[in-house]
Amino acid sequence: MNTEIILDWAVYVSLGILTISMFWPFVRLFTGPSMPDRVVALDQITLIIVAIILVDVIYSGELVFVDIVLVISFILTLGTMIISKFLFKSAKK
Amino acid sequence: MIDLIIALLILLGSVVIFIAGIGILRFPNLLARMHAVTKVSSFGLLLLLMAINLFALNWGVFIKSIIIFFVLINLSPMASFMLAKVSKQIDEKRTNTE
Numbered sequence: 001m002n003t004e005i006i007l008d009w010a011v012y013v014s015l016g017i018l019t020i021s022m023f024w025p026f027v028r029l030f031t032g033p034s035m036p037d038r039v040v041a042l043d044q045i046t047l048i049i050v051a052i053i054l055v056d057v058i059y060s061g062e063l064v065f066v067d068i069v070l071v072i073s074f075i076l077t078l079g080t081m082i083i084s085k086f087l088f089k090s091a092k093k
Numbered sequence: 094m095i096d097l098i099i100a101l102l103i104l105l106g107s108v109v110i111f112i113a114g115i116g117i118l119r120f121p122n123l124l125a126r127m128h129a130v131t132k133v134s135s136f137g138l139l140l141l142l143m144a145i146n147l148f149a150l151n152w153g154v155f156i157k158s159i160i161i162f163f164v165l166i167n168l169s170p171m172a173s174f175m176l177a178k179v180s181k182q183i184d185e186k187r188t189n190t191e
Contacts, residue, residue, distance in 0.1 A: 003096035010100030014107035021107075021114035028117050028126075036180045040126050043172075044117050047134045051110050054141040055103060058148050066145065066157045073164045080172035087179045091186060 011059045015052065022048050039083055046076045099144045106140035109133060123180050131173045135165045 022045060029041040050069055057065045116129030142158045 003094070007096040007100045010103050014103045017104075017107040017111050021111040024114040024118040034123070034180070034183065036123055036176050036183070037126065039176060040123070040130055041117060044114065044130050044134065047130070047138065048110060048114070051107065051138060051141055054138070054145060055107070057145055058099065058103065063149055063151065063154055066154050066161075070157055070161055070164075073161050074168075077164060077168040077172050080169075081175055084172065084175040084179050088175070088182060091179060091182045 007058070011055060014055055015059070018048055018052050018055065035087055036084075039080060039087075043076065043080055046072065050076070095147060099147050102140050102144035102147070106137045106144065109137035109140065113137065124177060127173050127177060131169055135169060138165055 025041040025044040025048070029038055029045070032038045032041060050072055053065050053069050053072070057063065110133075113129050113133035116133065117126050120126045120129060139162060142162060146155055146158055
């Protein structure tokens with residue numbers, strides 16, 4: 001009984017920490033000097049969203065969200081690859 | 094007892110991702126920022142996946158989390174490598190035009 005309360009408070013505190021930590025990649029996204037800086041910042045924002053969904057699995061008890069994390073992690077890496085391919089082509093000219 | 098271990102893993106993982114977020118703002122150049130994102134955030138997500146496996150104790154979740162870990166360890170450095178090549182190309186182009 002007592003340890004479940006500790007787990008609930010750990011989930012609340014970690015959700016707060018993850019929400020605060022989304023602030024710095026957004027600052028880098030708006031003030032980044034070059035285009036790859038912004039891509040790295042978007043990468044970090046998506047990783048933080050994945051972490052929030054993973055904590056939400058423990059908060060809500062629904063194991064379906066693990067599938068969503070699987071799809072989002074594939075889209076994250078493939079999207080970064082495709083954006084860098086596009087930047088490579090446009091920097092060559 | 095297992096709830097305490099899950100709580101510790103969740104708090105440790107979110108603090109590690111928080112430190113990676115500080116690093117992306119404070120580091121001086123692009124390659125150092127890429128180091129912060131790729132390695133530190135992958136470690137934080139590994140801690141969160143361990144917490145979920147202790148919470149669920151399910152074979153399907155175990156196999157899915159192994160696939161997520163494979164993607165994060167193998168494909169995310171590939172994307173960062175391509176991005177580093179792009180930044181090198183942009184720097185060479187800038188030095189050629191000056």
